[in-house]
Amino acid sequence: MAVTCCNFTQASSGFIKLQEYIQLQSNFTRCQQRQTCSVEKVFHRRYGGRLQVERWDRYKHVLCARGVELSPSVVGDSGEETEEDISKETLIWRAIKLPIYSVAFVPLTVGSAAAYLQTGIFSARCYIVLLASSVLVITWLNLSNDVYDFDTGVDKNKKESVVNLVGSRTGTSIAAYLCLALGFIGLTWTAVAKKNMSSMLFLVCAIICGYIYQCPPFRLSYQGLGEPLCFAAFGPFATTAFYLLHGSSSVMNHFPLSGTVLSASILVGLTTSLILFCSHFHQVEGDKEVGKMSPLVRLGTKKGAQVVKGAVLMLYALLVAFGLSKELPFTCVFLCSLTLPMGNLVIRFVEDNHKDKNKIFMAKYFCVRLHALFGVALALGFVLARNTTFTSWPILS
Template sequence: MAATYCNLTKAFGFNKHNEYLQKHSYFKRQALSSMQSKISTYNVGIVFHWRYRRVLQLQRRHSYQHVPRATGAELSPTSFENFGEDISKGTLIWRAIKLPIYSVALVPLTVGSAAAYLQTGIFSARCYFVLLASSILVITWLNLSNDVYDFDTGADKNKKESVVNLVGSRTGTFIASYLCLAFGFIGLTWIAVEAGNIRSILFLASAIICGYIYQCPPFRLSYQGLGEPLCFAAFGPFATCAFYLLQSGASVMNHFPLTGTVLSASILVGFTTSLILFCSHFHQVEEDKEVGKLSPLVRLGTKRGAEVVKVTVMMLYALLVAFGLSKALPLTCIFLCALTVPMGNLVIRFVRDNHTDKNKIFMAKYFCVRLHALFGAALAFGLVVARMVNTTFTSRPVFS
């Protein structure tokens, strides 16, 4: 029977039919398997893509949440100076304005006026605010002209917050800067003529000349590493003593003497102002090297520059104590300025810990601005308090 079945199968072509069914079933299984594999691969791809996007989102959120911060201070929009490429136009404009830097106009004026009040007991609010507005115009000239001349040398070619790059006009920025200088100098001269003190004009002219030879051609002494001494002279002895003479010019003493008090105070103001400029070089050492700008940090390196910051801050407070012991400054100034020691210590630690990190170290100049403002306010308040409490402190004339 088995043999008969086999013969019948061969006779009627059942073998071919079976082979056809087997092949058709095989291809069907293969197609189904291929389709299932593609669907599985597609699903895995979707899951992987979703997970990868999720990881990127978490990493991005983590990076923004952990932007480098300095202990004890929050970063402002200006803090992200070199962080990331996409920066809003508003942030760039805010950086270009450099509002915190204008404390260098406020502090010398306030300290000089306080020293005059200690000497005479007189304070002219009108004189103070005209001088403040005029000083702000002069500082605006410094900032704008600095952007113009750095644009010319190529130092600011990659600086997005440069006013020239933002405005798109080198000529317009140049004209605006010198208009600010002209109006500022007119205001300063007006107060000096009213006060009848020609020496103050000489001091102010000397301060402006320091600013000019610091950055303007053909001098550009900042490219030779002489910016800090010029900054010290301009904002320290020259500007502070000039404002002292202009405020004291409201008295009947037209030939008002320069005292040890105002000279000591001006030296301290010069120290804190120069420290701002010094720390502003840390994050642009490579750019300065490319254009041949031999700033102190290019010459010294950031590690030794951090040591210079430490020594400068220590010298600031050592001079404060020395001036107090020599009775050049009243004890109220010594006590109040000593309260700013934590801020000075913060500057030292921040620069020491971050001098190699370009994305963090640019914040050092803003911490120096805070030290400059706090120390200047404490110094001025100490001079005012010394007059108000009627202490026996007497300021000795140095130059009459």
């Protein structure tokens, strides 16, 4: 049970007695048997001190912190793995951004549920086609964003960038626009089948928001306008378009645009924008270097944490306001209020970790959870309200 890299020179001479040496080896062996990277503090009774043992699971050895310093390229100050240590599988998972595809699922689900509230009709076929098409459009957004960030140099050190992973800027760009073409065909086919081309106007506006957000010559995200564009694209534009597409199944000649769906789309847009805002926390330094003036570059992470808190509080304040004004049914207000613990978690996590780049990376994923839970609760509230006396008042027919 040989123990490597240990230095006993800083302990007193009695520390090297055979019995205590065997005890120390036993402590080290137990640390080696742990499966995760950890820091163990072993209390030594005789000397009233602590031995700090640090283990890096990748190389399967134990280091004694007494007299041994770890290279920053190996382990960060907090004992966590740095980007050089992240596995290829983890980088691929981050590049895929699977949780982010909730931004395709939530507007569609909420819009469909709002239409069901008014008509009592739901088309599973239409829903599946629209979901697949939306996923393709979001894939275009993600891939083209990596392409154009690669062009400006903002992603030069971003190992999970698709361009950096595949090593081909051209191939990634072609794949991106192929996804956009296929997604747009699916959306158009559904609009034609439903004989509701007005919904395509909203969808085209949503796609235009996505294009000017990141693509040249606009690149409005570099001017700090990404969040308003995200709000408009996924909130009023996308959610309303999906509402109209499902509502066109109604026997009514003109499907009305109601205050209910507009209220719901505002809430969806707010939670979606929160995801984008929190995704900038760990990229502030890189964005600043290339002149990308994201809101967090302008505000700083401390004020950014306050913005997150204000946005979450505004989300629930609007929920109550829409409920009191009878724009949203009580079932929506009640079910969405059950997501308050998740909203509180987002606030606390950002406030506690906004300075820690290694931890704040997870903020956007907590926002994704809030976005998904809130959206599902909103949609379920619409479905349950179908059997109540709630009336959705039209504002445009």
